[in-house]
Amino acid sequence: KAGVTQTPRYLIKTRGQQVTLSCSPISGHRSVSWYQQTPGQGLQFLFEYFSETQRNKGNFPGRFSGRQFSNSRSEMNVSTLELGDSALYLCASSSLGTSRYTGELFFGEGSRLTVL
Amino acid sequence: GIQVEQSPPDLILQEGANSTLRCNFSDSVNNLQWFHQNPWGQLINLFYIPSGTKQNGRLSATTVATERYSLLYISSSQTTDSGVYFCAVEGYSGGGADGLTFGKGTHLIIQP
Numbered sequence: 541k542a543g544v545t546q547t548p549r550y551l552i553k554t555r556g557q558q559v560t561l562s563c564s565p566i567s568g569h570r571s572v573s574w575y576q577q578t579p580g581q582g583l584q585f586l587f588e589y590f591s592e593t594q595r596n597k598g599n600f601p602g603r604f605s606g607r608q609f610s611n612s613r614s615e616m617n618v619s620t621l622e623l624g625d626s627a628l629y630l631c632a633s634s635s636l637g638t639s640r641y642t643g644e645l646f647f648g649e650g651s652r653l654t655v656l
Numbered sequence: 657g658i659q660v661e662q663s664p665p666d667l668i669l670q671e672g673a674n675s676t677l678r679c680n681f682s683d684s685v686n687n688l689q690w691f692h693q694n695p696w697g698q699l700i701n702l703f704y705i706p707s708g709t710k711q712n713g714r715l716s717a718t719t720v721a722t723e724r725y726s727l728l729y730i731s732s733s734q735t736t737d738s739g740v741y742f743c744a745v746e747g748y749s750g751g752g753a754d755g756l757t758f759g760k761g762t763h764l765i766i767q768p
Contacts, residue, residue, distance in 0.1 A: 573756075575755070575756075582760055583742065583744070583758035584758075585756060585757075586755075596753045596754070597753075598755060628697050630697075632699075640753065641686055641687065642687055642746050642756055643687070644689065644704040645689065645701070645744075645756065647698060647700075647701070649696060650696075650697045650698060652697065
């Protein structure tokens with residue numbers, strides 16, 4: 541069974557640009573979560589999607605957004621990039637269904653974003 | 657929100673040694689997971705253990721939910737065990753709205 545797949549694995553952008561990251565969950569998993577990892581703040585929850593609906597959102601500005609498609613694949617977007625957005629962005633999927641709680645998470649390899 | 661504290665922050669051991677990593681949390685949890693972050697950044701799922709004891713090979717974990725802590729045991733350490741170990745929890749109070757809250761991790765180095 542294939543794991544969580546994230547693309548691209550590495551990318552470099554400049555301040556003011558925007559970026560889109562993609563995540564394909566484990567087959568059959570309908571919940572997709574996104575996390576940001578930085579040296580200063582550690583791992584922080586961004587948002588969670590289930591059945592194309594954002595159910596939960598962490599404490600991040602509106603520049604961070606996401607969506608989920610009918611096949612459960614998800615994308616997250618960061619607009620007007622800032623230097624502080626440089627981070628490892630991790631996607632995770634869960635088989636948990638209608639409960640708002642997270643369930644057991646399985647992570648992808650991450651997308652490492654560098655903002656210059 | 658719920659607080660997670662991991663100890664020790666750093667641990668250096670010789671190959672073959674045993675180790676115990678601790679995770680304390682500040683409130684009741686419905687979810688607790690242990691992860692190992694490999695050198696490429698991926699979080700490898702070790703245990704999903706909101707309560708009780710589990711074992712997987714050389715690794716085992718115990719969560720005592722009533723006392724709000726969890727322990728990860730690594731026996732007969734190998735160099736490939738090196739990396740950062742994270743504990744992550746989810747409390748009931750947020751209703752799922754906060755996702756998983758991660759500790760700062762334990763950086764484990766196994767020397768040959």
